[in-house]
Amino acid sequence: MQLRELDTLLVSLLSQEHPEILSAAALNKEHSRHSRVRVEFASGARATIQVRTVEGPKVPGHKPYEIPAEVI
Numbered sequence: 001m002q003l004r005e006l007d008t009l010l011v012s013l014l015s016q017e018h019p020e021i022l023s024a025a026a027l028n029k030e031h032s033r034h035s036r037v038r039v040e041f042a043s044g045a046r047a048t049i050q051v052r053t054v055e056g057p058k059v060p061g062h063k064p065y066e067i068p069a070e071v072i
Helices: 003-013
Strands: 019-027 035-041 046-051
Touching: 003 046
Parallel strands: none
Antiparallel strands: 019 035, 035 046
16 A cells, blocks of 8 residues: 555544544553554544543543553
């Protein structure tokens, strides 16, 4: 897949009017400074994104790249 095609696919997944999310799971690996979240959509699509921090009401303070279990 061309990088441009991947970019177009990701933008279309995330900009759908009502993308129904079935599940989200943290893919944290030991000894890695990268935290990823895999999101499964009802359409059968899957997106994996890297997360540095999460903000919002009731989100506990956390170090960069350490996703709190409360937000998944």
